[in-house]
Amino acid sequence: MxxxxxxxxxxxxxxxxxxxxxxxxxxxxxxxxxxxxxxxxxxxxxxxxxxxxxDDLYTICKRCSQCGNINRHFDPNNPIYRCEYCGFSVDRDVHASMNLAQYQRYPSPSGN
Ligand SMILES: [Zn+2]
Incomplete structure (x- = not known):
């Protein structure tokens, strides 16, 4: 294990x-x-x-962890994340964790 x-x-x-x-x-x-x-x-x-x-959690969290859409009206103060394209909805902090878990799939332009 x-x-x-x-x-x-x-x-x-x-x-x-x-x-x-x-x-x-x-x-x-x-x-x-x-x-x-x-x-x-x-x-x-x-x-x-x-x-x-x-290096830029705000930008990372704008991206839907399910469909990859960049949400233009992303509000980091809203406790619920909701995708404008696919409708995926989840707790904001859980969504941040999901995006961090996928981070290596979406490396920053600087290659970090
Ligand atoms: Zn989506």
Whole structure:
């Protein structure tokens, strides 16, 4: 039985850049984003898991995970994702996870 993933896909939050923003810095420091990211990399390397960073989650989430349509009126604040083309509907966060799971099928133009 497979007990660990071969790949972990996470949104690439630019923590270093975010820490330079006076409005974000305190909240980020309190929530230990930097340490969380560091631990993901450390533990993944320890267990031989590849870490893939998805660099633009907003763009990725506009794409329907079922039909591939890019939804023009995508609202990231709506808790329910609904495809304008095929009608697929699901919890927004579940849909983000579905897209991240398919991320390698849709690499970014920069080849990441
Ligand atoms: Zn669709």
């Amino acid at each position: 497979k007990t660990k993933p071969s790949t972990l896909v996470v949104e690439d939050l630019n923590v270093t850049k975010m820490l330079k923003n006076q409005y974000l810095a305190k909240a980020i420091a309190e929530q230990s984003f930097y340490e969380f990211k560091r631990q993901i990399v450390y533990k993944s390397e320890q267990y031989g898991i590849e870490v893939v960073y998805a």
